[in-house]
Amino acid sequence: MKLITVQRETIEEKRYTPKMGELFTKVTYIKKAFLSIPIKTIHKYRETYYGEVKDCEACSLAR
Structure with missing residues (x-):
């Protein structure tokens, strides 16, 4: 049994970029x-x- 592992998780979040504005994107x-x-x-x-x-x-989470 491994004590320390590395896990990946993908979540869809709302992000803000100056060029595109608000967008929903998958963040891993x-x-x-x-x-x-x-x-x-x-x-x-x-x-x-x-x-x-x-x-x-x-990109940031808020404006």
């Missing part, structure tokens, strides 16, 4: 878990409408 979180309890978010990224993968730092 990569989390470190200890005994299936999430401890820390290692990385999060989103996929654009054109299939590109971008870091979530480029």
